[in-house]
Amino acid sequence: MQHDVIIIGGGLVGMTLALALDAHGVTSAVVDAADLGATTTSEFDGRVSAIASASARMFRAIGLGGVLDKHGGAIDGIRVTDGLSPLNLHFDAAEGDAGPLGWMVENRLLRTALLEAQAKAAGLTLHAPARAVVERTKAGVTATLGDGTVLGAPLVVAADGRRSALREAAGIRASRWTYPNVALVTMIEHADEHGGVAAEIFYPSGPFAVLPMRDPHRSAIVWTVDEGDAPGYLKLGPRGLSAEIARATGGYLGDLQVIAPPSSYPLSFHHAGSYVAERLALIGDAAHGIHPIAGQGLNMGLRDVAALTEVLVDAVRTGLDLGAPAVLDRYDRWRRVDNMAVAAATDTLNQLFALKGRAPAAVRRLGLAAVERIAPLKRRFMAEARGETGDRPKLLLGELV
Amino acid sequence: MESKESPAASATTDPREAAFFGGLASDWWDPKGSSAMLHRINPLRLGYIREACVDRWGLDRRARAVLSGRRALDVGCGAGLLTEPLSRMGAAVTGIDAAAENIAAAQAHAGALPIVYRSIAVEALAREGATYDLITCLEVIEHVADRPAFFAALRTLLAPDGLFVFSTPNRTPLSYATLIVGAERVLRSIPRGAHDWSKFVQPDELTAELADAGLTVTGVQGMTWRPGTGFVLGRDVSVNYFGTAIPT
Numbered sequence: 001m002q003h004d005v006i007i008i009g010g011g012l013v014g015m016t017l018a019l020a021l022d023a024h025g026v027t028s029a030v031v032d033a034a035d036l037g038a039t040t041t042s043e044f045d046g047r048v049s050a051i052a053s054a055s056a057r058m059f060r061a062i063g064l065g066g067v068l069d070k071h072g073g074a075i076d077g078i079r080v081t082d083g084l085s086p087l088n089l090h091f092d093a094a095e096g097d098a099g100p101l102g103w104m105v106e107n108r109l110l111r112t113a114l115l116e117a118q119a120k121a122a123g124l125t126l127h128a129p130a131r132a133v134v135e136r137t138k139a140g141v142t143a144t145l146g147d148g149t150v151l152g153a154p155l156v157v158a159a160d161g162r163r164s165a166l167r168e169a170a171g172i173r174a175s176r177w178t179y180p181n182v183a184l185v186t187m188i189e190h191a192d193e194h195g196g197v198a199a200e201i202f203y204p205s206g207p208f209a210v211l212p213m214r215d216p217h218r219s220a221i222v223w224t225v226d227e228g229d230a231p232g233y234l235k236l237g238p239r240g241l242s243a244e245i246a247r248a249t250g251g252y253l254g255d256l257q258v259i260a261p262p263s264s265y266p267l268s269f270h271h272a273g274s275y276v277a278e279r280l281a282l283i284g285d286a287a288h289g290i291h292p293i294a295g296q297g298l299n300m301g302l303r304d305v306a307a308l309t310e311v312l313v314d315a316v317r318t319g320l321d322l323g324a325p326a327v328l329d330r331y332d333r334w335r336r337v338d339n340m341a342v343a344a345a346t347d348t349l350n351q352l353f354a355l356k357g358r359a360p361a362a363v364r365r366l367g368l369a370a371v372e373r374i375a376p377l378k379r380r381f382m383a384e385a386r387g388e389t390g391d392r393p394k395l396l397l398g399e400l401v
Numbered sequence: 402m403e404s405k406e407s408p409a410a411s412a413t414t415d416p417r418e419a420a421f422f423g424g425l426a427s428d429w430w431d432p433k434g435s436s437a438m439l440h441r442i443n444p445l446r447l448g449y450i451r452e453a454c455v456d457r458w459g460l461d462r463r464a465r466a467v468l469s470g471r472r473a474l475d476v477g478c479g480a481g482l483l484t485e486p487l488s489r490m491g492a493a494v495t496g497i498d499a500a501a502e503n504i505a506a507a508q509a510h511a512g513a514l515p516i517v518y519r520s521i522a523v524e525a526l527a528r529e530g531a532t533y534d535l536i537t538c539l540e541v542i543e544h545v546a547d548r549p550a551f552f553a554a555l556r557t558l559l560a561p562d563g564l565f566v567f568s569t570p571n572r573t574p575l576s577y578a579t580l581i582v583g584a585e586r587v588l589r590s591i592p593r594g595a596h597d598w599s600k601f602v603q604p605d606e607l608t609a610e611l612a613d614a615g616l617t618v619t620g621v622q623g624m625t626w627r628p629g630t631g632f633v634l635g636r637d638v639s640v641n642y643f644g645t646a647i648p649t
Contacts, residue, residue, distance in 0.1 A: 025465050316465060318447035319486030325432045326444050333631075400463070 003029045003125070004322060005312065006143050006153040008166055010036055010128055012049070012107065013284030013301035014159025015114040016064075018124045020309040023062040024401055026316050027123035029151045031132045031143060040112045046263055047185055048211060048220040049110065050075065050198075052102045055302040057398035067113035072103035073214040076196035083203055084250040100196070104211050104220060127151075134166060136279045141323070154323040157281050157308070162270060164286035170277035176270035181206050182230045184223040186262040187213070188245060191254030194219050201248065205229070206267075208248045219253065221245060230264050271340060275304075275332045279323035283308060288339050300339055306393035307334045313401040334391065411522030413551040414499040418544045422479065423500030425592060429480030430510055435592045438584065439482055439540070445624065445632050446539060446643065447486050450566050453620075453645045454535060457564045466491030474533040474558060476523060477541030481507035481516065488514045492535065497521050523554040532560040542569040543601050552614035559648055565616060568624070568643040572601035575639045604638055616646040 005021060007014050010032035018028045051059065056068055078101060081088040091101065118124055132143035134156055143151040158166035167174065193216040201208045206224025213220060223245070225233060233241065242257045249256070270289045275282045284301030308331050315327045394401050428434040451467060454460060460467050469491035475484040478496030480503055488494045488511075495517040498504050504520040511518070519526075536559055545551045559565055570576050577598050584591040602610075608618045623638035634643065 024463075314448065315444070317463075317467065317490070318444065318451050319489030320444060320447060321485075324440070324443075326440050330444070 001029065001125070001149070001151055003027045003151060003153045004155075004316065005029075006031065006132075006134070006141060006151050006156045007159055008032075008132060008134065008143070008156060009159035009161060009284075009286070010034075010118075010126060011039075011159060011161070011284070012110055012114065012298060013305060014157070015111075015118060016059075016062075016302060017157060017159065017283060017305045017308065019064065019114065019117050019121060020058070020062050020305055020395060021312065022121040022123045024309065024313045024316075025123065026309075026312055027125075029125045029127060029143070029153070030118075031130050031145065031151070032126075032128040033131050035129045036111070036115055036126070040108045040115065046187075046260055047107045047265075048104055048187075048213070049107055049298045050102045050104055050211065051110075051302075052299045053098065053100060054392065054396040055299050056100075056103055058302060058306050058395040061395055061398050061400055064113055064117060067105060067109060068103045071109045071214060072105050073212045074100035074196050075102045075104060075198050075212060076100055078198045078200065080200045081202065083201065104198075104213050106213075134169070136170075136277075138278070141279050154321050155279055155281065155312075155328075157283055158286040159283050160286055162268075162285040162289045164282065166280060167272060167282055167286050170280050172272050172274050172277055172282070174270045174272045176268060179206075179267040179269070180227050181224045181267050182227055182264045183267055184221070184225055184230065184233055184262050184264050186221050186223075186241070186245075186258050187260040188219055188221055188242070188253075188256045189217055189259050190219060190256040191217070192252070193217060194253065199249070199252070201250075203248070210249060210253070218259075223248070224267065227266075234262055234264060272336075275336050276325075276328040281308060281328055281331055287335075303338070303393070303396065304335050306395035307331060309395060310393045310401045334393075338391075411499075411524060412547045413524060413545050413554070414522050415544060415546040418546075419499035421594060422498075422544075423502035429482065429503070429506055436479070436482065438590050439479075442624070442632050443482055443486070445634065446568060447483070447490075449568075449622070449634060449643050450483075450487075450535075450537060451490065453564060453566055457645075457647070458534075458562075468492035468535070471534040472532075472560075473535040473537065474526075476536060476538040476555070477544070478507060478518070479503050481510055481518070483537060483539060484516055484518075485511060485514055487535075487537070488516050495519065495533070497523070497526060523551060523558065527554040527557040531558070532563070533558055534560050534563050536563065536565045537567075538565070539568045540570075542567060542607070543596060548602075548610055549613065552611055552616065556615045556648065559616070561648055563648065565611075565646040566643070567607075567646070568641065569607070570596065570601045570641045571623075571638055572598065572603050573639050576601060576641070579640050604642055604644070607644070611646050612649070615649045617649045618644055618646045620645045 004026045005028040007018055007028050007030045010030045014030060018030045021028050059065055059068060078091040079088055118126055127145055130145045132145055134143045141153050141156045158164050160166055194212040196212050198212055199210040205226045209222040211220040238258045246256055272282055272287045275287050283304040288300060290297055311327060311331045312322055315322050320327055425435045429436045432440045455462050467490055471492050473487050473492035473494045475487060475494060475496045478484045478498045481496055484494055484496035496507055497519050501520040504518045507518045536555055570580055580596055581598050585593045604621050611618055621642055621644040622634045623636060624632055624634055624641045624643060625637045626632050
């Protein structure tokens with residue numbers, strides 16, 4: 001069966017690409033090793049994602065706005081503090097007058113929405129659970145499935161995650177390092193309303209993020225702790241953990257309790273040396289993974305989707321071979337440099353806040369207060385949080401290509 | 402057998418030019434080969450042609466096969482770098498080239514695409530009486546022996562509401578420095594000997610020659626290279642320019 005594109009990996013990023021392409025009449029076959037129906041349970045993925053406003057505009061443009069309207073918690077402001085210091089930096093969506101800075105959504109609800117849309121997408125064929133043996137040649141790509149089905153296309157997109165087998169097979173090197181921390185993720189219910197404000201509280205072990213869910217009394221917690229301390233926190237039990245979280249927040253949400261079993265995720269950074277190879281393009285975690293300090297990981301992947309969609313739609317409409325180097329180079333130029341900058345900035349932010357001692361703390365506090373007072377700098381950070389910097393693909397402006 | 406037609410005796414074809422490009426035939430489709438430069442500018446020039454067609458005939462900007470139902474002629478098609486995309490854009494395309502080796506390479510590469518490839522000169526084709534909605538002639542005019550005869554034949558081949566799209570290098574000191582010294586001799590990004598600078602045409606000269614043949618130029622844009630961005634279209638026509646023309 002011949003398609004315009006074969007996408008290996010039907011996760012959040014891979015499936016969004018397939019749907020964005022379908023919205024432009026570009027056909028795809030999505031292959032995933034997992035039973036995707038099983039990935040919509042909270043047991044599979046209890047995480048939440050911050051969908052930046054630019055990414056949200058793309059969701060709306062391709063008909064996925066419903067999941068944000070029905071389940072999304074609007075982020076109307078972000079407050080950044082150094083520990084529990086009273087000096088802080090507050091980003092308020094009302095200052096920009098462009099709607100929420102982003103939306104908090106549970107990953108499982110995003111997956112459900114993507115699968116529902118997939119079932120209705122005429123130009124999208126899903127093969128899952130299925131494993132593909134992918135062969136790339138000068139002439140084209142074939143993916144042979146376990147049941148003998150052979151898929152053909154001029155291009156294969158690797159959306160197969162941070163340990164991307166396609167990236168490895170193409171010999172693309174990724175620079176990588178691991179952080180000596182892990183992220184503890186859980187959900188809390190609190191007496192006081194969150195008011196749509198996301199709090200990023202920086203501690204020496206890393207950031208402690210409180211993210212406002214749709215229910216005003218419910219917030220997601222992403223807590224970066226030292227690797228060695230994680231098992232201890234996981235063993236605490238709901239009451240002990242609630243107390244620790246209450247202490248870390250400084251009590252601004254009133255009485256609170258943990259309402260979901262905590263899980264932990266190791267933190268690492270990786271960035272592919274190239275996003276393209278012969279008839280291959282990398283997107284999402286296959287291309288890059290960053291520290292979740294600023295909630296930009298998934299949004300970087302969605303920006304890959306928006307840029308690659310525009311590149312491929314332009315190519316289809318001008319009759320070009322979708323796997324031609326001139327087509328793929330445009331995607332690589334567009335996204336790799338941009339992602340490198342976000343990755344570097346995020347890592348710097350993390351390093352800065354990880355420094356222990358009084359002097360670095362004083363610098364940080366002065367810095368936060370300074371940014372708070374310098375309007376252009378503050379606008380720049382807000383634009384970054386919204387995902388509105390760089391040369392933006394049309395989908396991120398809410399327009400079809 | 403169409404490929405046995407001999408354009409060598411034609412007035413518009415320079416046999417040395419045909420032999421030079423015919424010698425590169427086997428390499429045309431290698432993106433890193435002798436035609437690397439053409440591969441790199443292909444997205445830009447196809448985008449330009451598409452826009453011109455959308456404007457000329459008021460087509461749906463978002464249509465996948467925007468040229469459906471239209472007949473196109475690609476003059477100097479080489480091994481089909483432009484011809485194949487035109488076919489995928491929906492046009493019924495004929496590709497012609499003076500070098501029989503190119504036509505053989507083009508036919509071998511076309512696969513299932515319904516393209517008609519012929520080694521025939523434009524004046525011979527014009528005598529057959531068919532007309533085309535779109536005629537493309539990219540990086541060809543600078544290799545033509547007798548331009549007035551060439552343009553007259555194209556005018557005959559163009560349908561009354563047709564569109565002619567061309568691109569060619571300008572004849573300026575900068576184009577000499579860029580294309581002959583820079584690209585051919587220093588960077589070797591274009592095969593050495595591909596161009597004869599003295600045969601390059603300036604936009605005003607070309608506009609006048611097309612007017613003599615009954616074709617009115619409706620727009621001209623320059624193509625330049627910018628570091629970081631690559632090739633772009635704009636007002637600067639000093640190295641290479643694109644243009645459109647319609648029957649007067």
